[in-house]
Amino acid sequence: MPSTIRVFDPALCCSTGVCGPSIDPELARFAADVDWLRTQGVTVERFNLAQQPGAFAETAAVKEALARGNEVLPLVMVDDRIAVEGSYPSRQTLAALAGVVIKTEPAKATECCAPKSGTKSGCC
Template sequence: MKLEFFEMTMCCSTGICGPSVDERLIKLQENIEYLKKNYEGLEIERYQPQTHSMKFMTNREVFALMKEKKKEALPITVLDKKLIKQGEYPTLEELEKAIRGE
């Protein structure tokens, strides 16, 4: 099972660098650590356009959303090539429901 986050360009994924702390990124990182500990075999990847442009172009749904909505589509969350959420990060509850197939 593979969980992918397609995100905006940022200086770091933790949310604790730059001029202000981004609480959404801190919560996302906490959720990722929780998922890694509780869902054996779950692969989690995070992509940004400046370093993973091919990932954005080769996922048809992500590419279409980016073409239509530009940066407003981000972040985009995909589980096993199925769109979970766009425009904001999913909550831990939403992630767990998707992983469990609910």
């Protein structure tokens, strides 16, 4: 069974990074990675300090980490243990934390790159 990931975000207007006057590319990337992780069957919950402060206060490990200052946010917890502090992890890191394998498919050759009959090269 895949792990449960809980993300404790700093105070944000939204979790996607595409709100307000400018786009935050890091938040947009992380939101896409979280969506991908959910398609892999992983439960991901996000809590925003501005909108859900109770979740921060009710989670002992988060409360302890915040005693060191808000720079520990974002916090990523895996099965109730803090796994990442102070930054949004990459898709590869999220997959590893959740026990999900990222499947990559080899690039398919196009007609231009495939060897033509009678030649050894795939160059056009």
